[in-house]
Amino acid sequence: MLSVYVDLALGLVVAFLLLSLLVSGLNEGFVRVLAIRSKFLWAYLRDTMDGADDKAGSWLPAKVRDVFTALPFLRDPRPRHSDLPAPAEVGGPPGPEARSGDSMIKLLYERVREIDHAKRGRTSIANIPPSRFAVAVMELAAGEDGDVERFLAKLKAIDSPLYGPLKGIWETAQRDLDRFRQGVETWFDGEMQRLSMLYKRYVKWVVAVLALAVTLLFSMDGLEYAKTLLRDNAFRASVTAVAEAGPDAYNELKARCTGQDPMRCVTETLSQPALVRMLDQALVSVSIPEQGDPDVNWNGGLWWDRISTPSHWPGFLLTYVALLFGAPFWWDVFRRITGLKARR
Structure with missing residues (x-):
């Protein structure tokens, strides 16, 4: 049970760290250009x-x-x-x-x-x-x-x-x-x-304005992302149960893979992290197919629906406040969770 909470904390920290690095990079870019x-x-x-x-x-x-x-x-x-x-x-x-x-x-x-x-x-x-x-x-x-x-x-x-x-x-x-x-x-x-x-x-x-812009452009709902992480963990547990218990436990996966090849559905779900699925809901997203060049998708309609839905606003607020702490803070938290030691 403890690993579930560690996975949740680590997933949130990585997401906030990456977005904070983006905010810092944009800020540094403006500072250098101007x-x-x-x-x-x-x-x-x-x-x-x-x-x-x-x-x-x-x-x-x-x-x-x-x-x-x-x-x-x-x-x-x-x-x-x-x-x-x-x-x-x-x-x-x-x-x-x-x-x-x-x-x-x-x-x-x-x-x-x-x-x-x-x-x-x-x-x-x-x-x-x-x-x-x-x-x-x-x-x-x-x-x-x-x-x-x-x-x-x-x-x-x-x-x-x-x-x-x-x-x-x-x-x-x-x-x-x-x-x-x-x-x-x-x-x-x-x-x-x-x-x-x-x-x-x-x-x-400047950082406050950039953090707000990044949160809204990526429509990053921190609460929804945490829920997605927990669902992924539960799904992996279900797949493990199928492998250990045999065909009798297979029914637990039918609801998620209805109308699809179950093995293909399980493979795609496990190979697509929750963070990637969340970033796919940004104003502009990039998808990489199995063959061919990457596709750039415009998600204007989906993005506006998320932005204008009040139920997402608490999650947006959570992400915005988290980005205000800055990338050094989230890197320190990540280092503490993973046990990495800073070089001296």
């Missing part, structure tokens, strides 16, 4: 180094809706890509009279563009190590003959938001260059952690 990580980083850097845009406000929108509309499609905060190496002579911030809205971000990109490659004419850098950012700041300060006081004065003159944090770090370091560099590195590392938490919060909304 360069969301890179845009997120450079929007933050523009706000931090050059300040908000006078017309469009902050480069990193505060509202979730604006992040998903403005950042991927309407505004691209990334600098233009350049194949040139960083210039040997480091220029400091321009004066207030020559200040442009992206002066500091251009200077920063000059110091880190050696690790860059083009993506639609823009930078693809999505991560700047804190130590590299600290070195870039020191290089910019070196453009003022190594005088950090003059560098900070220029940041203040152009009204850069970077002035406040660097001024505090400089005073805390007691005007020691090595301690100043370490302070900048620690500060930027904390900012990147905060930015990562903000990014994950926005990604959760």
Whole structure:
């Protein structure tokens, strides 16, 4: 009896794991195609180094809706890509009279563009190590003959938001260059952690939308799938009983295989897992015949009947909530049930 529940749990976990992997793959695909990580980083850097845009406000929108509309499609905060190496002579911030809205971000990109490659004419850098950012700041300060006081004065003159944090770090370091560099590195590392938490919060909304779409497109009723698993287990038990008890137990299979060759019916049923039968009820399904090429089937009518039937909604809700846990959670559950050990 215990094996029945193990089979049920394992079947549900595998189904949720596969669908969660699909959601994760779709999310990663959108992130890569739209360069969301890179845009997120450079929007933050523009706000931090050059300040908000006078017309469009902050480069990193505060509202979730604006992040998903403005950042991927309407505004691209990334600098233009350049194949040139960083210039040997480091220029400091321009004066207030020559200040442009992206002066500091251009200077920063000059110091880190050696690790860059083009993506639609823009930078693809999505991560700047804190130590590299600290070195870039020191290089910019070196453009003022190594005088950090003059560098900070220029940041203040152009009204850069970077002035406040660097001024505090400089005073805390007691005007020691090595301690100043370490302070900048620690500060930027904390900012990147905060930015990562903000990014994950926005990604959760994307995952929630994708999980809903996958649940509905596959019309995956978790409760119905669990019931199908139990029926399959009972059917296998019936087939075993026939093999052990002989022809007298054969009547138990007639109801399921009425009008068909019993042996062929048993073979097809046992060779088609419950998960495959559930996925056949998706909006578009693929069937592989014994001979010939795979067939792609449009199941619009059947799919709409399932979606519009209230009795399936609790099962859809179960699947949707399960997908929100994510593929790492279901992989861990699968590993615990099967006894697999993670590699270290």
